[in-house]
Amino acid sequence: MxxxxxxxxxxxxxxxxxxxxxxxxxxxxxxxxxxxxxxxxxxxxxxxxxxxxxxxxxxxxxxxxxxxxxxxxxxxxxxxxxxxxxxxxxxxxxxxxxxxxxxxxxxxxxxxxxxxxxxxxxxxxxxxxxxxxxxxxxxxxxxxxxxxxxxxxxxxxxxxxxxxxxxxxxxxxxxxxxxxxxxxxxxxxxxxxxxxxxxxxYARTQAPVATKPMPVIFTTQGVASALVSPLMAAFNGKTVLEGASPIGSKLGQLVFDKRFSLRDDPLVSYRPSSRPCDDEGVPSQRTPLVTRGVISNFLYDLQTAGLAKTKSTGNGSRGRGALPAPSPSAFIITPGKTTFDEMVSDIKEGLVVEQLMGATQGNVLGGDFSGNLLLGYKIENGKIVGRVKDTMVSGNIYKLLKDIAAIGSESRWEGSFLNTPPIYLTNVSVAS
Amino acid sequence: MPNIEEIGQELAKKLPKYDAEYIEVRLEESQTGNISYRGKKLEAVTRSASVGGNVRALVKGGGWGFVSFNSLEDLPKRIEAAIKQARFVKGEAIKLAEVKPVSDTVLADKTNSPMAVSLTEKKELLDGYNNIIWSTKGIQTSSIGYGDGQRKTVFLNSAGSFIVQERIDVNMRLNAVAAKDGDVQQAGVSLGSRGNFAAVRGLDKKAKEIAELAVEMLAAPQVKGGEYTVVLDPVLAGVFVHEAFGHLSEADFVYENEQVRQLMKLGKVFGGKELNIVDGAAVPGLRGSFKYDDEGTPATKTYLIREGKLTGRLHSRETAAKMGEPPSGNARAISYRFPPIVRMTNTYIEPRSASFQDIIADVKEGVYVKNWYGGTTSMEMFTFSAGEAYMIRNGKLAETVRPVVLTGNVFNTLKNIDAIGNDLDFNQGGGCGKAGQSPLPVSNGSAHIRIQHCLLGGK
The missing domain is CATH 3.30.2290.10 (PmbA/TldD superfamily)
Incomplete structure (x- = not known):
């Protein structure tokens, strides 16, 4: 060296x-x-x-x-x-x-x-x-x-x-x-x-579902497969600098439900996404991104921060053979108070989403997701009644996360990049 | 740089002496370059060079041992480690289909190589595209990713094969982003070629089109989710055939699963009489073309579906032996860091006779979808997404709508194809991902096709 x-x-x-x-x-x-x-x-x-x-x-x-x-x-x-x-x-x-x-x-x-x-x-x-x-x-x-x-x-x-x-x-x-x-x-x-x-x-039997908007619970895996990619793109300092982030001009404004808080955290003990510094040698820090619904920060590396006249948040990350670019270390969504079972029992007719296939193929930058329900279940009268197939679940995170029915109390890690509880949303588009 | 051919020749003499059923060694060197734009400015120019290799070993009564490395020192030690790992696995014997050992050298065609084009010239070309995108009113930002590279691999195995292959790749994506009142829309185009720089030249008109489309989509409505008659352009139909059927024909999903073997018996009807689906690296001049796969098996052309019936599948030597079918030359590894697995090469629906006008003529209400963002599959169900979408009303193209995600079920959707066009074209801009190996250069293609009862996500 x-x-x-x-x-x-x-x-x-x-x-x-x-x-x-x-x-x-x-x-x-x-x-x-x-x-x-x-x-x-x-x-x-x-x-x-x-x-x-x-x-x-x-x-x-x-x-x-x-x-x-x-x-x-x-x-x-x-x-x-x-x-x-x-x-x-x-x-x-x-x-x-x-x-x-x-x-x-x-x-x-x-x-x-x-x-x-x-x-x-x-x-x-x-x-x-x-x-x-x-x-x-x-x-x-x-x-x-x-x-x-x-x-x-x-x-x-x-x-x-x-x-x-x-x-x-x-x-x-x-x-x-x-x-x-x-x-x-x-x-x-x-x-x-x-x-x-x-x-x-849950998937032992199959259940039919109607084509209409309905309440949907996204499990930890479900949040990862449908809701997180648009957030990752929107909080990237580069997207913000170019004016292509829908929340880029909304620093300090209430954009999401007041119960929704999100931070980037590379300092959690023994997590594979943790590190003392980023790939440019900038010390790691916890960065609040959404504080009770209000946009509080974006993520920067050195060069993007320089262009945006701000400071690096220690999020310079290198892909294989590439220049550093802003990237989250680990997104952590603050848990709420509702258990998964309580969410299910609250729903008369709805879905649980575990895996939404291809959800990030659409206009991620605009906050859209739309995917085939690879693994998900039907809820009828407060009970999971079976697996739902051949169904599309779609929505826009900026509309849906504005008014959250409940945030779960049971957080889990998904891969190394996300820690989230289940999230319960109302009025999600379902087509079958 | 160490001379990997010489190192390989030295190792070739030693391979037969090891106590193993089968050993193969892959040595590889590559150079790549990337240029990216974000917004008006060039963002990054990078270059990289890589040398590495792997050893894969199989022993009697054992399994596969695999060792990959960047350091080419003491390779006999790596071979011993792979054999030791193979011995650690105890189980049913793994057999490999017979493939005749070959010695061959396959050089890349360098006539129009991107490696011979100066950085200055590449930058001028990309500047030109970016300026065109930015000259369109309503554009918020743009991004351009350009990459090229050349690679040389030396493959040798204990049966006596010694194959040197070169390949050159070039790919580019242009993306235009329009924004208004917090709403963001984007349109893009991806292109690629096996080493012909001409593939990324002369795209001024295309750059203009995507910029205008991104702006136009801001005002476009979103379709309502549900079932529609859809017409796919050749590029999106290529992505469709790759996701909807290509992956299911990869024998590594089939060979050890008795239920799937029953389900995927040759002769099973998947589509109508007009439907022929082909995969083959022996189809020349495309991004998925090569002479030998990464197990040294010569490339072939395989009919996966002929007249609607399942007639073949894609194999590695292991899956072919297990199923008693001929090896098809579809074992590919994205680089020396991974063992070869069953992959597609150039996958396409063979054209028929219908013109585009014929195809849309009797559609009362439907959606015409073009271009792609992506696609994925779980074998049974799959999704793929269009980059552009237009309503079809009373047999005519009507208003632009926002891009849609389409989904289907392989056991129904292929049967719902009721028209295949006469205008075969290939999508060469994509890369395929499987088992952590992405993006693998593949191409896929089709003519325009029409699918009845196709499910679209929407509001």
Whole structure:
């Protein structure tokens, strides 16, 4: 890293080197049995330079050809955007617990055992269920170094498990599934299997549904598959800067229901989305985005913040081989007081949405979602009566989240990017 | 850069000596470049170079071991690790369909390579498109993503295959965003090619069209959700055939599931007599075309559906052996970081005789949908979304409506296709995602088609 930085400083005014390397092992199940054992070693180094005020960028899988990397970055700097920021100078970072040495010690035997246990548990009452899934662990090291002396380095451990089951009866296909991840070993599988067993129970029979607006409960998975993508786009500082965010000009205004609060939080202990700093070395912070219905902040990286004349919120994130861009670390929706069972019992005729397929294919920027109900249930007179299929559920989050019937009290993590309780909305368009 | 061909040749001598049923090694080097615009300005120009590889091993009484890496040092150690992992899996023996070992080198056609075009020239071209979008009144912002890359892979296995393949890709998406009173609408176009830079030139008219459409959609009404007669343009019909049927024909969904095997017996009727669906990397010159797949199996052209009946499916060597069908050359990996899995290549509905006018002539009320945002499937049910939509009234195209998401059920929707046009065209701008491997270059195509009783999401 030092060598790359030194070479870059000879030809550019400012430079920053970002190095990420990881080791990963997973066991994978197919058709109810162990099928693959996989391991991955990977490394990526990227160099960002500022030359004559412009940004250049190149990345590689090796630190060996450092001159080539510098040359590529310098070449792109002729055309790059004008830099509107300075690399961070040396900073002290808040500690956040994201490494547990015991993750790397979980043996493939133990991982296989966890997978087998999940599969046998969910198949007990449903022997025709065919499961695939996996258990994996990894360790990632991130280092950042820039020409202003800024330096950051951290190690993160990651453990995940999950399964998906398919049940085929004639031309009817049912897909159920859940997963869980943490920076610590997950040696207890009952949360995942408990959710899948519930899904199987609710979907045992099928129920018809009418084409009309009706009340709908989005579970944690349902919120993730339908409602979150428009929010992620709208709070992105870049979308706001371009004037393409529907809430971009509404800072300080009441846009959502007063019970709706949302924050970005990279500082939760042992969450895979947590980190001491972002991918540009800016210290992590909790950023309130919606406070009791009022828009309170947007998410920025250094360059976007510079253009918008504000400060980075520590949300500079790099995809593989790409320049940093604003991206949430983890969206956390504040739970309310209503239990899922209370929501269900409140509804005379409505739906529960677990998985809305293809919901984010439409005009996400405008807040629209519209998807096929891959997994969802009918509610009649306060009870779940069966699975609903071949049905479209559509809406606009800016209209629907203005007036929420209830926010759930039972929050869960979905993937590493979202923590939310179920959300109960009225008047959602349903077509069948 | 290390010479991956030489490293591969050294390894090829050693492979037969290991105690394993089967070993394959893939080594890969690639260079990519990306240019992106957000709004009026060029946002980023980036370049990257990558070297890496993987080893996949199979042992008697075991399963698959897979190791991927960036460091090419001490590769025998990686091979041993893959074999050890394969031994860890105990179970039913995995068999692979016979494929004759080949030695071959397939070089990319560099005549119109994007890699030979200077950054200055690429930027001028994209500046031009962006200026056209911005010259349209009512545009709030734009985005352009351009990417190109070349890749060389060296594939060798313990049966004696040694295949070097190069490929060059280029792709671009233009997107125009219009906004008014807190309402945001967007329209875009995606294009791609196997290495022919001409595919992204000469699109001034297209850029103008999407900008105007985005603005026009602000004033357009939204359709009411429900069942409609829909007419799909070739691009969206391509996305439809990919999602509605292509994925279901991938044998890895079928081969270990007895119920699905029963459901997907060859000869089963899925559509009308006019319906033929094909997939094949051997169809030349498209984004999903290649000579050998990532298991070294030669590309083929497979009729998935002929005259409405199921006649074939897509296989890897493993799924083909298990089902006793010929390997189709559809095992693909997005990069050395992943093992090959069953994927589509170029998937299309064969054209018939109807003209577009014939197709819409007897539609009293329906929706004409064009272009795409995306599509996804759960095998039985699928959704795909249009980038543009227009009402059809009394056999004529009528007002513009907002883009719609369409959905269907494979066991009904294909039977509801009641007209297939004569104007086959391909959508080359998409990438397919499966099992964490995305975007894989594929193409899909069709002529205009009409579907009865298609469910649309709406207000």
């Amino acid at each position: 030092e060598e790359i930085l030194a070479k870059a400083k000879k030809v550019a005014q400012e430079a920053e080197v970002f190095l990420v390397s990881s080791e990963e092992t997973s066991v994978q199940f197919e058709a109810n049995r162990l099928k693959h054992v996989q391991s991955r070693q990977s490394q990526a180094v990227s160099l960002r330079v500022i030359k004559n005020g412009r940004i250049g960028y190149a990345s590689s899988t090796t630190t060996e050809n450092s001159q080539e990397l510098v040359n590529m970055a310098v070449e792109t700097a002729q055309f790059g955007q004008k830099a509107e920021f300075e690399f961070p100078s040396p900073t002290a970072y808040k500690g956040v617990r994201i490494f547990d040495a015991s993750v790397a010690k979980v043996s493939p035997e133990t991982m296989t055992g966890l997978g087998e246990k999940m599969i046998s548990t969910v198949r007990k009452g449903t022997p025709g269920l065919l499961c695939e899934g996996g258990v994996g662990r990894s360790t990632t090291t991130v280092s950042i170094m820039n020409s202003r002396g800024g330096q950051a380095s951290y190690k993160e451990s990651h453990f995940s498990l999950g399964i998906e089951g398919q049940l085929v009866r004639d031309t009817d296909m049912l897909f159920v599934g859940d997963s869980q991840s943490s920076c610590r070993p997950i040696l207890e599988t009952s949360e995942v299997t408990g959710i899948i067993l519930k899904q199987l129970e």
